[in-house]
Amino acid sequence: MPPISQSLHEEIAQRLxxxxxxxxxxxxxxxxxxxxDPPQIAPGAHMVTGDDGAEAEMTAHDEQHFADHETALLHEIDAAIGRLESGGYGICMxxxxxxxxxxxxxTPTAxxxxxxQERIEQESGGGRGPTM
Structure with a gap:
């Protein structure tokens, strides 16, 4: 028997x-x-006449960081879809x-x-709040 109900399976599949x-x-x-036009992550994408080149470079760097974060999120979503399809979704890894x-x-990608999760965050110091 799958660890989650059919209705939850359908809702999670749709959300993912x-x-x-x-x-x-x-x-x-x-x-x-x-x-x-260059992509948003390219330094030239943020340059207009009279702009500061360093600021355009920094904006492009931020865009690259956001794209990297979103790519990681896409991998988490794909992994969750895979677990859902294989029947392992809803089981703590x-x-x-x-x-x-x-x-x-x-958090459908949990x-x-x-x-x-609390233990992992405590061990890695990645939890919210002060770490001192």
């Missing part, structure tokens, strides 16, 4: 597909070009327990249950 399409469109808008439905609805 919508997120995938939106993320892919955003990545394409940053990395693609329209005719003679760390402890093997079921991930609560509320967590899956809030790979771990709340307890394991």
């Amino acid at each position: 597909q919508q997120s995938r399409e939106a993320t892919l469109a955003t990545i394409r808008s940053r990395t693609g070009s329209d005719g003679d 760390s402890c093997g327990c079921e991930i609560p439905e509320q967590r899956l609805l809030a 790979q771990t249950c709340i307890a394991c």
